[in-house]
Amino acid sequence: MTDWRSAWVDALDHLEADVAEIEELLRADQFLRETPPSDAWAPPEGIGPLPLDLRPRADRILARQLAAAEAIARAMAGNRRQAALTSKIELFDSGAARPAYLDQAI
Incomplete structure (x- = not known):
């Protein structure tokens, strides 16, 4: 039991x-x-080109941005799947009788 x-x-x-x-x-x-929504980033005016020694840091930031965008896309796809599943949940508001479980051991 x-x-x-x-x-x-x-x-x-x-x-x-x-x-x-x-x-x-x-x-x-x-x-x-x-x-x-936030505004798209643009480098401040008048700062000149990116120094070569900062390029690795900029590349790492770009890689993180791309990974974050991919994670957002996966989350959105998961959200769509979840929405599809929830649309299948019966709400029992149609007036039909709801199933009942009876413990026959009593």
Whole structure:
């Protein structure tokens, strides 16, 4: 009997984690919608060309920017997958009877 209860606790833990993840995505999405977009970066006027000794640092920064952009793209794709999954959740608001579980051991 304990295994049956544990299985349900695990199943509900997974569902709850999924919902928490979706709620966090929604909070992040709302933050992004409320945050004004930043302007594209341009070097300040009149500073001249990039010194050669700073080129490795600039390259590292560029690599980090590209990695961050890739991570954002993956997160957006994950968000789309999550949205597709959540669209399949039945909300039971159609008036149809909801399933009930009965412990017949009692």
